[in-house]
Amino acid sequence: MSAPSHDVHEDVAAYALGVLDEADHQAFERHLMSCEECQAELREMSEVPGLLDALRDDRSDTLSGDHTPR
Amino acid sequence: MPCRIPESRLESVKTNNDHILAEELYQEFGAPLLRHVLRSTGGDLQWAEDVVQETLLRAWRNAGNLRRERGLLWAWLLTVARRVVIDERRRRGVRPRETEPPDADAVPAPDGAERALEAMLVSEALRQLSPEHREAIEQTYLRDRTIGEAAEILGVPPGTVKSRLYYGIRALRGILKEKGVAS
Incomplete structure (x- = not known):
């Protein structure tokens, strides 16, 4: 393995978030079906995106901080 | 190596089970998935329902590859649903939050x-x-x-x-x- 390569297992996070580009998404999904490590990690991670979604609802309050209702 | 049923057999098996499987998917995952998706659609119910439908449809189409245990199937559904939402959001050209003032009515x-x-x-x-x-x-x-x-x-x-x-x-x-x- 040489320079710009990276570990395919690491794609699991991007996959869980749904942000892989289409070709990578499909490639990782094929890998996933036969990789128990990645399956276990995906299960562990799958809760995180939903929690991040809390920020979408509430971005104004938590990130800019000046819309706080009095 | 996975032991695969020949494609033609699989088709017929699938056809017989299509109805049941689609219904099972809906029954088991429809409601929890909708709750999840509602978060990413900012409470837009109509949109969320469309996303759930599309996601379960894809699951059903991929059923041959998805005979896995529940936890993994759930994770798979969440990923697909997220992609469907993201695609649609981009198609609609909804601008990222950074440039968009929050909509007060959208607060759940x-x-x-x-x-x-x-x-x-x-x-x-x-x-x-x-x-x-x-x-x-x-x-x-x-x-x-x-x-x-x-x-x-x-x-x-x-x-x-x-x-x-x-x-x-x-x-x-x-x-x-x-x-x-x-x-």
């Missing part, structure tokens, strides 16, 4: 307080990440960008974004667990 009503607390804890957890990890999460998921797009914006190879995202999400999950937000 029933669990608003709980959600607000969750948002506070999550944003606190994000701040505890290294800047690179935080940035990777912000420039992809939170802005509805793919790895490729984020890589271009950040000026680093896609593999680097994936890697930062991986360690970032792991770290984030660890912090959220400590805070009692994640299980």
Whole structure:
């Protein structure tokens, strides 16, 4: 393995978030079906995106901080 | 090596079970999936229902590859649903939050307080990440960008974004667990 390569297992996070580009998404999904490590990690991670979604609802309050209702 | 039923057999088996399987998927995952998706559609019920339908349809089409246990199937459904939402959001040309003032009417009503607390804890957890990890999460998921797009914006190879995202999400999950937000 040489320079710009990276570990395919690491794609699991991007996959869980749904942000892989289409070709990578499909490639990782094929890998996933036969990789128990990645399956276990995906299960562990799958809760995180939903929690991040809390920020979408509430971005104004938590990130800019000046819309706080009095 | 997986022992596969010949394609032709599979088709006929599938046809017989189509109806049942589609219904089973709906019954088992329809409601929880809708609750999840509602969060990413900002409470837009119509849109969320469309997303659930599309997601379950894809699951049904992929049923041959998906005979796995429940936890993995659930994770798969969540990923697909997210992609459907992100695609649609991009198609609609909804601009990222950074440039869009929040819509006061879109604040979810029933669990608003709980959600607000969750948002506070999550944003606190994000701040505890290294800047690179935080940035990777912000420039992809939170802005509805793919790895490729984020890589271009950040000026680093896609593999680097994936890697930062991986360690970032792991770290984030660890912090959220400590805070009692994640299980």
